Amino acid sequence: MNIRRVRQILKSFADDTRLRILSLLDHGDLTVSQMCRILRKNQSNLSKHLMRLRLTGLVGDRRESLNVYYHLTNPKDPSLKKLLRSVIDSLSGLEIFKQDVCRLKTLKTKG
């Protein structure tokens, strides 16, 4: 861990859309277009936020034919792991994030 990385990570928390992405990915892997539907943001916007999160190392991606699945990584550094957990936990009670998770579940069951 160096200052550069910590700064990058903390900055990545300073945006609602990225927080919503992290909160969603905490419930499982998702493709870009699934996140588009849940978060009601356009694809270009989400791709850019995902790229930024990927650069911090907080999320990873894997391609499966046309789709790219994003997932939360499991930070090796204990303090970073704790930090990420604290951030996600501090969001979980807030209305907008609960709504996102609700739409996520709808999407998962209805296909």
Added chain:
Amino acid sequence: MNIRRVRQILKSFADDTRLRILSLLDHGDLTVSQMCRILRKNQSNLSKHLMRLRLTGLVGDRRESLNVYYHLTNPKDPSLKKLLRSVIDSLSGLEIFKQDVCRLKTLKTKG
């Protein structure tokens, strides 16, 4: 806790100077001019960062004649308390913050 407040708090973490302030205040109360000397930033700059931190509720201040002492507040909300602790802990191992604390101690002993 509402989304507005959480956003404000997470944004306040997205700046090195504010992180250094939080890290210092974790060791005890300080005046603006003390922080100027430790952080080697001008007074106007620090005052503005302190104002911003004060608006988030993470720090408080009290005036004692000419000096204004700033201090970390103790968040009531458990998840916020944990978040603040996680952030400060994730900084403590980094060189720049260790140097700040070192200068803090020098200042405290030498007066």
Added chain:
DNA sequence: TGAGCATATGAGTATATAGGAATATACTAA
């Protein structure tokens, strides 16, 4: 009251970055 110190605020500038629209790339299947 006026001088002087600590702090806060305002004006102006530079930079970062979020956002959308359009386009490019990656992949699949016919």
Added chain:
DNA sequence: TTAGTATATTCCTATATACTCATATGCTCA
């Protein structure tokens, strides 16, 4: 190869904000 779908990237604009310098405010003491 061509069409079609999912994702990434580029270009542009608008806004937020960090920074410095100058000035204002708050307080103390002579």
